[in-house]
Amino acid sequence: MEDESELLALRRARLETWRGMGIDPFGGPFPGTETCRQAIETYADERAVRVAGRLISKREMCKNVFAHIQDETGKLQVYAQVQGLGDKFALWKLLDIGDFIGGEGTLFTTKTGEKTVRLSDLRILTKSLRPIPSQWYGLADVEQRYRQRYVDLIVSEEARRVLLLRSRIVGEVRRFFEERGFIEVETPMMQTIAGGAAARPFVTRHNALGIDLYMRIAPELYLKRLLVGGFTKVFEINRNFRNEGVSRRHNPEFTMLEAYWAYADFEAMAQLVEDVIITVAQKVMGTLKVGGRPASEDGSVAAVEPIDLTPPWPRKPYRDLVRAAAGEDWFTISPAERRERCAKLGVEVSPDLEDFEVTNQVFEKLVEAKTRNPLFVTHLPKELVPLAKQNSADPSVVDVFELIIGGQEVSPGYSELNDPVAQRQRLTEQAGEEQQKLDEDFLAALEYGMPPAGGIGIGIDRLVMTLTGAESIRDVILFPLLKPKA
RNA sequence: GCCUCGGUAGCUCAGCGGUAGAGCAGGUGACUCUUAAUCACUUGGUCCAAGGUUCAAAUCCUUGCCGGGGCACCA
Numbered sequence: 001m002e003d004e005s006e007l008l009a010l011r012r013a014r015l016e017t018w019r020g021m022g023i024d025p026f027g028g029p030f031p032g033t034e035t036c037r038q039a040i041e042t043y044a045d046e047r048a049v050r051v052a053g054r055l056i057s058k059r060e061m062c063k064n065v066f067a068h069i070q071d072e073t074g075k076l077q078v079y080a081q082v083q084g085l086g087d088k089f090a091l092w093k094l095l096d097i098g099d100f101i102g103g104e105g106t107l108f109t110t111k112t113g114e115k116t117v118r119l120s121d122l123r124i125l126t127k128s129l130r131p132i133p134s135q136w137y138g139l140a141d142v143e144q145r146y147r148q149r150y151v152d153l154i155v156s157e158e159a160r161r162v163l164l165l166r167s168r169i170v171g172e173v174r175r176f177f178e179e180r181g182f183i184e185v186e187t188p189m190m191q192t193i194a195g196g197a198a199a200r201p202f203v204t205r206h207n208a209l210g211i212d213l214y215m216r217i218a219p220e221l222y223l224k225r226l227l228v229g230g231f232t233k234v235f236e237i238n239r240n241f242r243n244e245g246v247s248r249r250h251n252p253e254f255t256m257l258e259a260y261w262a263y264a265d266f267e268a269m270a271q272l273v274e275d276v277i278i279t280v281a282q283k284v285m286g287t288l289k290v291g292g293r294p295a296s297e298d299g300s301v302a303a304v305e306p307i308d309l310t311p312p313w314p315r316k317p318y319r320d321l322v323r324a325a326a327g328e329d330w331f332t333i334s335p336a337e338r339r340e341r342c343a344k345l346g347v348e349v350s351p352d353l354e355d356f357e358v359t360n361q362v363f364e365k366l367v368e369a370k371t372r373n374p375l376f377v378t379h380l381p382k383e384l385v386p387l388a389k390q391n392s393a394d395p396s397v398v399d400v401f402e403l404i405i406g407g408q409e410v411s412p413g414y415s416e417l418n419d420p421v422a423q424r425q426r427l428t429e430q431a432g433e434e435q436q437k438l439d440e441d442f443l444a445a446l447e448y449g450m451p452p453a454g455g456i457g458i459g460i461d462r463l464v465m466t467l468t469g470a471e472s473i474r475d476v477i478l479f480p481l482l483k484p485k486a
Numbered sequence: 487g488c489c490u491c492g493g494u495a496g497c498u499c500a501g502c503g504g505u506a507g508a509g510c511a512g513g514u515g516a517c518u519c520u521u522a523a524u525c526a527c528u529u530g531g532u533c534c535a536a537g538g539u540u541c542a543a544a545u546c547c548u549u550g551c552c553g554g555g556g557c558a559c560c561a
Contacts, residue, residue: 059521247557485552
């Protein structure tokens with residue numbers, strides 16, 4: 001490695017110094033430690049502890065040193081002095097911030113009140129050959145934060161917080177469904193026909209079979225096959241892949257929960273979604289007021305009001321919401337008049353939109369985007385959701401809901417269409433538009449008989465955004481997709 | 487794909503035609519309760535890349551690359 005910066009060269013040189021002293025810079029195990037948090041939470045004067053972590057700061061005086069080590073539970077101050085460590089005190093001069101160390105010692109409280117380990121033994125565990133970013137300023141370059149998430153995690157408490165919360169949220173969602181009697185299943189992510197949603201798929205290639213396969217855009221058609229097979233409550237939490245644009249709210253691969261419940265309908269599913277989100281928020285966040293944030297101290301970032309998840313969440317028909325936003329006469333005026341009104345309301349509509357899409361623009365811009373607290377939008381027009389079951393009283397709408405929180409759709413729910421003839425007709429229309437093959441096997445399954453059922457999807461990434469207050473989907477995905485750098 | 491903003495030291499940033507800078511980190515020295523340790527001295531650069539304008543370009547222009555935000559597509 002030529003042209004190495006001075007900082008890296010120094011660390012490499014130090015590594016050789018260690019080797020010269022018989023220290024393995026990428027050494028063996030250091031078992032039996034407790035976490036930084038445990039050490040502090042179970043504090044007792046002079047209790048013996050054994051800890052390990054990454055060195056993140058040090059304050060050296062000639063004959064004693066204060067330093068902090070860090071693990072995923074937090075920081076812990078360690079203290080070394082000549083009389084306590086003897087020969088090993090000299091090791092401090094050879095440590096760089098970023099190195100991993102392990103130590104043994106006893107707990108005490110400094111005169112400024114911080115619980116600290118007074119080291120009686122010190123082991124060097126791993127050399128860090130690259131300098132880590134400033135503890136004080138952190139990593140501001142968003143590109144580097146996503147590209148080198150491991151560095152972000154070292155220096156950013158907020159990054160660790162959000163990603164640990166994600167882990168707990170997924171765990172609690174899974175537990176909720178299991179406790180309600182749902183069985184977790186895994187269905188194909190590589191499919192010969194990508195169905196179950198309207199989205200462009202990724203194509204991949206199976207060499208030995210000599211065929212193209214698609215990364216799934218939804219697990220829906222396989223989960224419904226399981227209802228045909230006799231299961232009554234199934235769910236899956238896994239990745240979907242959609243070959244669409246990337247944005248603050250969209251990553252090409254994203255985590256979706258889908259659940260199907262035989263003999264239920266969309267209203268039961270709405271209640272299920274409300275229950276799971278409230279349960280998870282309460283267990284993981286400890287509150288139903290989530291995602292709020294105070295203004296930054298210098299005032300450069302405005303405060304964000306929390307979202308209030310207190311139930312019951314309102315259920316409102318789509319058309320009522322549109323009328324409230326765009327005028328009670330919205331559905332009685334002519335399509336041309338609707339376009340004129342859009343201009344007055346400040347909603348842009350491109351000329352090639354169908355009339356129902358014009359209405360939907362109004363819905364998205366004036367209702368969805370402005371809704372903060374949870375709102376179930378029900379009875380959507382059938383043109384918008386062609387694969388759902390029609391309402392028995394009003395066949396122009398379908399028995400579905402869309403749950404909106406914080407201006408974005410978090411969860412759709414359906415009374416699932418189980419009529420194989422109707423399903424074939426609609427899939428054929430859709431397949432024609434998108435030049436897709438028909439999933440004949442799925443249709444055959446429906447012909448065997450699928451019980452009436454409710455289904456839901458919950459966008460897990462967006463749920464985590466809502467609960468943690470993250471503003472970008474990239475903040476809740478450990479390694480979001482970025483273009484490779486030259 | 488379109489619009490817009492950005493890319494300068496390991497990190498955070500300033501400089502915006504006239505010798506490439508600061509704070510932190512790093513190095514050397516001092517200091518036995520520090521915590522953004524302190525004090526003194528000090529090292530460090532393909533200013534994203536390639537062209538162009540100019541006596542002179544980090545700075546102005548063009549193109550490209552990567553990223554943020556917005557729009558479109560979508561969940």
